[in-house]
Amino acid sequence: MNLEFHCDDEIEKIIGHDIRNDTRIFLVQLKKSKRTVWIPLTHRRILSENLILDYYTRHNIKAADLPPISRQKRADDLFKFLSQVSNDELSLFARRFDNLNALPPSNMKALKHNLFHCVPLPVTGDIQMNKTEMANLRHKVLIEVCHERRNKQLTELQAKEWSLNLMSDNDEPIFLENNVDFAQFPEFKYVNHFVAGEGVHIQNTLPDDLGCGFDTPSNGTHTCDKKCICMVIFDVKPAYNKNGQMILNHGERIHECNKKCRCDDSCRFRVIQKKSQIPFLIFRCANGTGWGVKTLKPLPKGTYIGRYFGKVILWEEAESLPTSGGRRDYLFDIDYLIGDNGHCKYTVDAFDYGNFTRFINHSCSPNLVVHHAWINMLDDNLHDLAFFTSKSVDYGEELTFDYHKAFTNCKCSSYECIQRRS
Numbered sequence: 367m368n369l370e371f372h373c374d375d376e377i378e379k380i381i382g383h384d385i386r387n388d389t390r391i392f393l394v395q396l397k398k399s400k401r402t403v404w405i406p407l408t409h410r411r412i413l414s415e416n417l418i419l420d421y422y423t424r425h426n427i428k429a430a431d432l433p434p435i436s437r438q439k440r441a442d443d444l445f446k447f448l449s450q451v452s453n454d455e456l457s458l459f460a461r462r463f464d465n466l467n468a469l470p471p472s473n474m475k476a477l478k479h480n481l482f483h484c485v486p487l488p489v490t491g492d493i494q495m496n497k498t499e500m501a502n503l504r505h506k507v508l509i510e511v512c513h514e515r516r517n518k519q520l521t522e523l524q525a526k527e528w529s530l531n532l533m534s535d536n537d538e539p540i541f542l543e544n545n546v547d548f549a550q551f552p553e554f555k556y557v558n559h560f561v562a563g564e565g566v567h568i569q570n571t572l573p574d575d576l577g578c579g580f581d582t583p584s585n586g587t588h589t590c591d592k593k594c595i596c597m598v599i600f601d602v603k604p605a606y607n608k609n610g611q612m613i614l615n616h617g618e619r620i621h622e623c624n625k626k627c628r629c630d631d632s633c634r635f636r637v638i639q640k641k642s643q644i645p646f647l648i649f650r651c652a653n654g655t656g657w658g659v660k661t662l663k664p665l666p667k668g669t670y671i672g673r674y675f676g677k678v679i680l681w682e683e684a685e686s687l688p689t690s691g692g693r694r695d696y697l698f699d700i701d702y703l704i705g706d707n708g709h710c711k712y713t714v715d716a717f718d719y720g721n722f723t724r725f726i727n728h729s730c731s732p733n734l735v736v737h738h739a740w741i742n743m744l745d746d747n748l749h750d751l752a753f754f755t756s757k758s759v760d761y762g763e764e765l766t767f768d769y770h771k772a773f774t775n776c777k778c779s780s781y782e783c784i785q786r787r788s
């Protein structure tokens with residue numbers, strides 16, 4: 367017997383009843399097709415209380431005459447009924463506790479006892495409890511649901527963290543944490559480079575003689591200093607001090623030694639092409655800004671953080687993306703050059719492809735700046751976007767940069783934010 371009922375037809379009347387697997391079921395006649403079908407009592411959306419009461423009255427059936435359904439079964443059904451809740455509703459419920467690690471302890475045994483004793487004998491399957499009793503019981507049930515979902519969430523986050531670290535080329539791990547709500551970690555493809563979008567060709571071949579150290583004997587090692595020819599070729603200043611910290615002013619371009627240069631990986635002009643030595647935490651923010659990034663190491667001013675990677679798309683494609691819903695907030699213009707048409711040629715879209723930097727939030731008082739950088743690319747329209755700290759940053763501090771656009775609902779709550787809005 368199929369207890370599932372998927373039909374547009376309405377129920378005309380109930381013509382029989384039975385119990386199967388400890389569930390009360392009703393034989394109903396359908397209005398249009400005149401078919402008969404068995405429906406469980408739990409299908410309350412289609413099986414109205416009036417229909418059931420009408421059936422009981424017509425057949426002179428009293429509650430005491432009905433075949434019994436075990437109390438345990440009804441307690442289980444009540445638990446199922448009370449525990450139906452979406453992720454968003456449960457997150458809202460969990461807000462009354464400090465964070466998800468501060469949930470009241472699970473007490474399933476006491477709850478089961480509670481359910482077993484408060485579940486009334488049903489005639490029509492209704493739960494006959496007053497509002498306060500019901501609210502108290504639901505509160506206890508939801509705490510149990512929180513525990514169950516929390517365990518599932520921690521397992522899922524751990525799996526995501528694992529796969530993310532398999533993809534990331536950082537030397538230090540990236541951790542994931544959500545102690546705030548039951549939101550799932552977003553789906554995207556982790557990349558450590560640009561991905562070419564439609565109509566975009568990422569050219570990274572260089573002339574053989576473009577680089578430094580060509581006057582070094584073939585058996586010697588070339589070491590770059592302030593006078594490195596790379597700086598002369600590209601007419602730029604050295605970007606870093608001896609500790610690899612940024613010394614350029616904002617807006618000045620970075621040129622690093624490239625794959626044709628004779629210097630090795632330890633060269634002081636190779637910073638953003640090295641693997642990151644900073645452990646990061648991608649965490650769920652309590653202020654409603656989604657996920658953000660924290661450093662798990664104190665960082666001096668000028669420290670390299672990472673490059674903004676994703677799909678490189680044409681400016682025109684970026685313009686065609688929806689303006690609402692925050693979709694465009696994952697776009698980053700590659701805008702060292704602005705054409706006669708008033709805009710740059712390419713934009714990085716980190717929505718579907720990206721690295722940890724796609725989670726860096728906006729702040730009106732940021733601790734990061736972005737520099738335009740070139741390593742193995744010669745196209746002035748296609749350069750890296752490299753994040754550096756603009757001040758010293760403490761262990762556990764959130765990393766932020768200024769999105770440079772009117773953020774209508776900025777939640778950074780800095781003094782500068784309040785100033786900007788007033």
Ligand SMILES: C[S@@+](CC[C@H](N)C(=O)[O-])C[C@H]1O[C@@H](n2cnc3c(N)ncnc32)[C@H](O)[C@@H]1O
Nearest residue numbers: 655656657692695696725726727728776777778
């Ligand atoms: C590039 S994403 C940053 C990562 C994002 N928090 C996430 O969970 O994927 C930009 C989005 O983050 C949120 N966001 C970032 N900074 C914010 C801020 N200061 N105030 C409010 N929302 C912010 C907005 O939803 C925005 O659309």
